[in-house]
Amino acid sequence: MGAPRVLLVEAFYGGSHKQLMDLLQENLSSCCLCSLPAKKWHWRARTAALSLSQSIPTSGSYRVLFCSSVLNLCELVALRPDLARLKKVLYFHENQLVYPVRKDQQRDFQYGYNQVLSCLVADAVVFNSSFNMESFLSSISSFMKKIPDHRPKDLEQLIRPKCEVLFYPVHFPDVSRLLPEHKRLGAAERNSEQEAGKPLHIVWPHRWEHDKDPELFLSTMIKLSERQVDFQLSVLGETFTDVPEVFSSARLLLSRHIVSWGFLPRKQDYLKALCDADVVVSTARHEFFGVAMLEAVHCGCYPLCPKALVYPEIFPAEYLYSTPEQLLKRLQSLCRRPDATRRHAVKVDTSSFSWSTLKDRYQTLLSLDAPL
Structure with a gap:
């Protein structure tokens, strides 16, 4: 060479x-x-x-x-x-x-x-x-x-x-084999009744550190649960020495919703978890780019991000929220119409990145x- x-x-x-x-x-x-x-x-x-x-x-x-x-x-x-x-x-x-x-x-x-x-x-x-x-x-x-x-x-x-x-x-890998049927098929071919009967699956795939504001995300999930909103939940991402205390307490309160909890070291398992989810959420107080959000969109997830930091540079306004109350309201609305959420074609061109x-x-x- x-x-x-x-x-x-x-x-x-x-x-x-x-x-x-x-x-x-x-x-x-x-x-x-x-x-x-x-x-x-x-x-x-x-x-x-x-x-x-x-x-x-x-x-x-x-x-x-x-x-x-x-x-x-x-x-x-x-x-x-x-x-x-x-x-x-x-x-x-x-x-x-x-x-x-x-x-x-x-x-x-x-x-x-x-x-x-x-x-x-x-x-x-x-x-x-x-x-x-x-x-x-x-x-x-x-x-x-x-x-x-x-x-x-x-x-x-x-x-x-x-x-x-x-x-x-x-590096966006080919995830076509990992996608569930409703993400692979066109809108006309989908089984909307089956989609409507399955709770919305929300994923949070970020580092378990305070700058990603897990407190906001998990408190929002707890409020949804208290309002008897039906949803499934995966909380992924790496953990380091000082894990915020909110994770252990929230895991108990949200146990009936949890599909996956904790870091998935195999990339294939991580991608499969993103493919199985419907909505990806960021609550970050610090983000200069955001690979995890783009990977989730590549895997067919509907994004919800703060209207701040880098996000307005990458995501159209319809995927941005300004306050914790807006985040709760948006998630509640998406959870009540899981079929419509799954039919939505996300307007983010991941190929640009x-x-x-x-x-x-x-x-x-x-x-x-x-x-x-």
Whole structure:
């Protein structure tokens, strides 16, 4: 294959970060991947550059360096001057300037500061959505006001010309064999009586962490149950060290509705669960792209998302809600007409976010005619 010309560096090799790096390595020629496991995110953000500076092989063939914004790129290229000459591409899955914390006093200034520094030394800065880009750039000035004196100036003007939006490339697998009959058949062929008799199946496929607001989702489900609304429920997604307490209490209260509860490590099982569901809900207080929602739509689910964050950029207005009361009302209405919900053709073109659509732009971004 020849010596690698694209150096892929991932300080947090897990989840969507891992999927992107794997996709690039598998589909683009002449790549070399150097990574650290997806553990203890905060320590990766603080110290990964030093560790990676010692493990990245030295090579005169590298032309492009592609990394995510977990890495302090400024530190890496200072520690490894041989990498400073490469075309340096920084990819933002999220940004620390607006990442939610319980209280602003708890926000560690260093994480956002590292991302600003990385932008200043990068040649190209790429965001997975316009929301991610604009929320980052527009927050730099106020973020830097936390510095007591000698504040840097004009950082947004220095960084913005390097920036572009390039959607995260989702690999949408063929799920035709996993789809239930009513999702495979056209409206005229469906057995509407059978559909009407089966309760609506609601899925929540997100990380079990506070920024996805499971409290709002599960309290909404409990209210539906208390109103004697008939539905089925699957609560999926990865769990980490600190699982919000609401999950254990809600599981008891919602036990008669539950079809699936907990993380499904096999991708095939996860896709089957999405295919079996009718409605997918997000209650996120933080979302810069949202792979899980798009995967669920690809599997034939009707989406309900907050009218905030990245969602208006991807989903038409009819799938957005503004308040918890609206979410409850929308779900109650969908549950009472499961047949109509299942007949609805979702107006989201998932192909816009697929690797096959975005591949050429990624190839251009990582083109080998980079400056030396």
